[in-house]
Amino acid sequence: MHEVDPEYSGLGASVMRREDVNRWRKAERARQIASRLALTPEQRRAYGERIAGHLKDLIGDLEGLVVSAYWPIRGEPDLRPFMETLASAGVQTALPVAIELGRPLVFRLWKKGDRLEKGLWKIPVPADGAEVVPDVVTAPVVGFDRQMYRLGYGGGFFDRTLAALAKRPRVFGVGYSSACLPTIYPQAHDIPMDFIVTERETVGIQAGE
Template sequence: MSIDQIKAEARRAAFAARKAVFGSGRDAAAQAHLTAALAPFGAAPLSGYLPIRTEIDPVPVMASHPGPVGVPVILGAGQPLDFHLWTPEAALVEGPFGAKVPAEGVTMAPRVVIVPMLAFDARGYRLGYGGGFYDRTLARLRAAGPVTALGFAFDAQEQAEVPTDQFDQPLDGIVTESGLRLYC
């Protein structure tokens, strides 16, 4: 079985696990832990995301962040993400894959990135939707200077080991409703 097939199987299981806990009221505890995990970074530029499907919701944490906040924008297949400034009042338009993006495309460079996912493991690796956008983006950001990547997920999304290849970027930590797990 190829790595792509193995990842596809892992994604199917991960979608089901995430869907099973979505809407169960666990977001608030995870959001409190995310707020605490971000506190040491002060007003550093932050990128979050506007949730789609059954993703855990970081928006309340993003809205309370004291510094600039951006959200990811897909520029095209095979490219890293761009980040555009976001506020809770920002006008949004439909972006690729159903994600909303700010109508005004003012770019920003995050120092901390909140990363969505389907699954994660104890090594700090994540399984995304398969486009490689965050892996390319984290590689680019890390090459330019220090950046902290924090995954945000439900405990139920943890797998024994997510399948990885040479392009997968590990996260520095993952925040769930149980707290922060640091890896790097």
């Protein structure tokens, strides 16, 4: 079903039952994660460098910004070298921290060499960094569509966080071009990204795409 335009097939998001959407998303997550894990380390490294280049161009002037990336898991694009480059230029860099299920993320300052500890799901998080509100957030995508909706892991952390922040940061979804889908069947709680950045292109309504 992932290869068929949902509107063409008559399975538009407006007529999909919630349980059907959840079932489809679960299957699509498994497919997308398997696809990116099949990439070689060299491919992931090259794609990560291209994505970082696109991000740098999109963000523009970095002076005074706090930029949040993420700790890569399950074959996600690795932006840690990009964070290191930003930190060496004096930019404050941060990582998201999941405090507990059902709550928004917090962001803590972190740069290479700072102490880490294991957070939820044993993902490394800053142990000592001060909590900050980022100006720029990069969110890894499992899948995405050209309306800038992001398919994540299903926990709702990024959507919940964006809804809770008093001031919305600039939000960049980050993933591989192979993760592009006709639709992710967005639900009422889904919040679109400002841009989706892949190794091949930048997708963004603001860019007129």
